[in-house]
Amino acid sequence: MRMKLIKKVLSTLLVALLVTSCGSMTTGVSIGKTEIKSSDIQKSVDEILTARKSVDTSQMQLIDGPELLRNQAQFAIIKVVLDKVALDKNLSVTSADVAARRADAISRLGGESGLPAALVGANLAASNLDAYLRILIISDRLNSDLVATGLAEDVAATQVSKLVIDTASKLGVKVNTKYGKWDPTTATIEAADATSGAVTPAP
Numbered sequence: 001m002r003m004k005l006i007k008k009v010l011s012t013l014l015v016a017l018l019v020t021s022c023g024s025m026t027t028g029v030s031i032g033k034t035e036i037k038s039s040d041i042q043k044s045v046d047e048i049l050t051a052r053k054s055v056d057t058s059q060m061q062l063i064d065g066p067e068l069l070r071n072q073a074q075f076a077i078i079k080v081v082l083d084k085v086a087l088d089k090n091l092s093v094t095s096a097d098v099a100a101r102r103a104d105a106i107s108r109l110g111g112e113s114g115l116p117a118a119l120v121g122a123n124l125a126a127s128n129l130d131a132y133l134r135i136l137i138i139s140d141r142l143n144s145d146l147v148a149t150g151l152a153e154d155v156a157a158t159q160v161s162k163l164v165i166d167t168a169s170k171l172g173v174k175v176n177t178k179y180g181k182w183d184p185t186t187a188t189i190e191a192a193d194a195t196s197g198a199v200t201p202a203p
Contacts, residue, residue: 026039027174027176028041028073028076028175028176028178028179029041029073029076029077029174029175029176029179030172030173030174031077031080031168031171031172031173032080032084032171034080036076036080038176040076041069041072041073041179043125044072044076044125044127044128045072047125047126047127048068048072048123048124048125051116051119051120051125051126054116055116055117055120056117057120060120060121062120062121062123063123066179066191067191068123069178069179070179070189070191071123072125073175073176073179073180073189074188074189075124075128075132077168077175077187077189078164078187079134079135081164081167081168081173082134082135082138082139082164083134084167084171085164085167086138088167089142089145091138091141091142093134093137093138093141097137098130098133101136101137102129102133105118105133139160142160142163143156143157143160146159146160165184165185165186168184168187169184169187173187175189177192180192
């Protein structure tokens with residue numbers, strides 16, 4: 001009886017250790033002290049795939065599989081990085097700013113009814129729309145501020161990109177290998193295997 005009890009306790013401890021170990025592997029991406037779970041990134045992917053069923057996608061160029069996963073992980077990273085840039089540059093983006101940008105976008109689409117298809121075409125989950133609009137607002141303001149100093153539009157755009165890359169580098173970005181490999185020189189996630197395993201080298 002004692003041996004059975006000991007085995008049961010050891011078994012329980014082993015399960016607990018395995019769960020703890022698996023838990024440490026659930027991080028999808030980390031940007032500085034900010035960690036985003038793989039499950040959160042997967043939620044965005046699932047939301048996008050579900051939304052595709054309700055619109056006509058026959059004329060759209062959509063991404064799937066590993067590319068879609070990588071795209072959503074990249075979005076999660078850029079969202080955090082640009083929030084840090086805005087903080088460093090004292091750029092304030094209010095909920096009213098986002099609402100105004102949203103209203104403008106919907107107006108350009110010809111009304112709310114055009115939004116679902118636009119989101120699907122942009123590979124963007126509806127729940128991430130406000131975060132996406134915030135990214136656009138921050139980018140536009142950074143660009144406008146640089147242009148106001150006398151820089152040409154293309155030079156200003158390059159400077160904004162450099163700022164994003166530098167900020168990501170300072171924060172430190174780590175990416176779960178399931179999404180690909182982080183390239184700090186471009187602040188993008190590169191495919192770990194461009195062929196997704198479809199092509200193997202000849203022996």
